[in-house]
Structures are given as structure tokens and as C-alpha cells.
Amino acid sequence: MSVALQIVPYDPRWPAAFEAERARIAPTLGVVALRIDHHGSTSVPGLAAKPVIDIQVSVARLQPLDAYARGLVQLGYAHLPHPDDAFAPFFYRPSQWPHTHHVHVVEAGSDAERHTLAFRDYLREHPEVAREYAVLKQGLAPHYSAADAGAQQAYADAKGAFVVRVVGLALAEGYPRGR
Numbered sequence: 235m236s237v238a239l240q241i242v243p244y245d246p247r248w249p250a251a252f253e254a255e256r257a258r259i260a261p262t263l264g265v266v267a268l269r270i271d272h273h274g275s276t277s278v279p280g281l282a283a284k285p286v287i288d289i290q291v292s293v294a295r296l297q298p299l300d301a302y303a304r305g306l307v308q309l310g311y312a313h314l315p316h317p318d319d320a321f322a323p324f325f326y327r328p329s330q331w332p333h334t335h336h337v338h339v340v341e342a343g344s345d346a347e348r349h350t351l352a353f354r355d356y357l358r359e360h361p362e363v364a365r366e367y368a369v370l371k372q373g374l375a376p377h378y379s380a381a382d383a384g385a386q387q388a389y390a391d392a393k394g395a396f397v398v399r400v401v402g403l404a405l406a407e408g409y410p411r412g413r
Contacts, residue, residue: 239375239389241282241368248276251287255335259291262305268292268342273350275371278357282368287335290350292342299323302339311337314383321346331381349401351410356400363400370396
């Protein structure tokens, strides 16, 4: 039997785990990485989450993929080829589940970059919306396998309407902040 996705209470060590990983990624990617941001639920204080640190790396151009993939592979990341590679190539480590880190590479200034940061910033400043998101995730997670990439994508898709709604609100209110 497959193990269901787990949503755990917020861990105050997650920001430090991001910073430690950022410190590994930044020198390896060098000037290719224009920004390295903590995003996803582990970046929102108090929000229950899968215990996986989500990292967004912004680059000038997504192609050639090897410009950043080689460095991420050296750090133990694996690339999951997917149609999303056109706007957000995805890497994870370790190569077997459970993953501890996910890296999403986006083009600097793109909608993908902006939407992710707007969603994060909005949840950080609207705890009632973050709680609503936690309830949604906790209700969905038991229905999806943790170790199956297709099930993980289906879980992400199941959250899609909520994410799209919040991103719309966030953009309308001028998020992301500080850009």
C-alpha cells in the first residue's frame, strides 16, 4: 500500500533549512541564479505543510537547461522532465521519496516567478487565508500517494482553484511585496 502525503504542523526550523540550502545552491550556480527564494507552505510562518523545503531559483533564461541543471545535479538534485519545463523546470532531492527539497527554476520577471511570490507573500500577511489553505491541504493529502509523481501532481492540481483565486487577489492588491 502506498503512503499518503503527510501534512505536518509548521516547524520553525524550516526557514533555517532553506537558508542552509540557499548557502549550498548560491555558490554552485553563481551568477546564473539571479534570485533564490523560499516559497511554498514551509515559507509561511504557522502554516502546516509537507515537510519539503520549496525553493525558487530565478534565472535570466530557462534554456539551455544545462546552465543550472549541472550544478543542481552536483548538489544531489534530480530533474523531473515534464511539460512544465517550458516555464518552471523542477528538481528534487534526494532522488528517492521522501524528498527534503524541491527546486523550481523560473525566468526572472516572468509570471511564474511573480505568481509564486505573490501567493507566498499574501499567505504570510493573511493568516486567515493561510488557515483556509491548511484545511484544504489536510483534507486532500490522505487521498494522494507520497511517492508517486503523478499523484503529487494530482494533489497540486486539486489545490489549483484555491491557488488561482489567491494569486488573483494577491496580484490585485499589489503583491508580491518589495519588488
